[in-house]
Amino acid sequence: MSFSLQEKEDTIVALATPQGVGAIAVIRLSGKDAVRITKKVFKGKDLEEQPSHTIHFGTIRDGDRIIDEVLVSLFIAPRSFTKENVVEISTHGSSYIVSQVIKLLxxxxxxxAKPGEFTQRAFLNGQFDLAQAEAVADLIHSDSEASHQAALSQMRGGFSDEIKSLREQLxxxxxxxxxxLDFTEEDVEFASRNDLKVLVEKLLRVVEQLIGSFDLGNVIKNGVPTVIAGKPNAGKSTLLNALLNEEKAIVSDIAGTTRDFIEDEINIGGVIFRFIDTAGLRETTDTIEAIGVSRTxxxxxxxxLILYLFDLSDTDMVEINRDVNKLENLGVPFVKVANKTDKSNKLFISELNNKHPDTIFISAGLKENLDALRNKILELVNLDKFRTGNTIVTNIRHYDSLVKTRESLLDVLQGLDDQVTNDFLAMDIRRSLHYLGEITGEITTDDLLANIFSKFCIGK
Structure with a gap:
């Protein structure tokens, strides 16, 4: 999605609120003629005579026919989201009314408007940089406290400020x-190689921290894929239902009821976890169940994250030790969850607690001690860095550019060690600057912008 010069001069219109019936709908226009066009169909005060940031009651009319009573909000350039004239028309939330008003305009x-065109205009007009523009889309789609805070921080420029600081120093x-390079014959040194090395090493440390934060950022943005695994009839489906507070999964005393995996999202402590209830882990001759076990x-x-769930009344210590060993070799963080405390031998619980003190004891059926399990799950997602306000990378495009920046900075260091000539050194520094500039939009291509803004909803 690229725009011609003429298209950038157009006045655009779109529904800014979700499609469907609601109390109100907001229709947004942006462009130099936004106020003039609205004035043609609005019966009320003369909009072209009104100041910015004012709201006016009146009617939208198609000739003598009244379509709706509306409120019109004016944002006069450059004091608007796009830095152009912006008008927002609040109508009643009828899809018929919305359609009629937009057709009239x-x-x-x-x-x-094309997808993301309002935000793209804001970027092109210098309202914010590209990373902040992308954060607008993340903010719209945020569905947890953590993803909301990460998007809000990026939109307000926290990540951009850090990238710009790195770039300015370089x-x-x-x-x-x-x-x-212009004074090669005079053998003059304007840039100390030692100072450059110190700077590049400092920048590398910051870039490495940002790259390292992406695992956490990805979790915050997309949720933590969490598998509930264990033998058939250990209570996996019951646990999923208890955590969801609804009967999502089929619960039965018959082993092997869950043949495939069932997935749903749960918000725990402001973080989205994508829980996956899987087929029970066991040897089976049932073809369909075997496929489910393989997928598990x-x-x-x-x-x-894995929740290793086992039935206290139907599992011995040998089996638990064997399963724990397998999970440790798998290398994925896991929580040992002992289920059906209401049906277990207290002596066995005590023995298990001594040998595996980090075990969480629950009764999924009675919904007992689930808060302890939630706290343990949250503990394994390291949010300390996020909660202390450190910059977190949540965007795969930014991560990719940072990785390329790191490679270029390492080439600069290697060049300094090898005492390469200035032209080669300058080339590697320019590459570093290029990749950092890609993040904030100081370096862009039409294809890059088209790819980013095409993912936005129409009206934003």
Missing amino acids: IRQGARP IHFASMIELE QEKMKTAS
């Missing part, structure tokens, strides 16, 4: 080295 000279040395094993390998 198009007949008066507006054109339908630009100074780049300009000095470029200057030296694959899911366990790709999970971020």
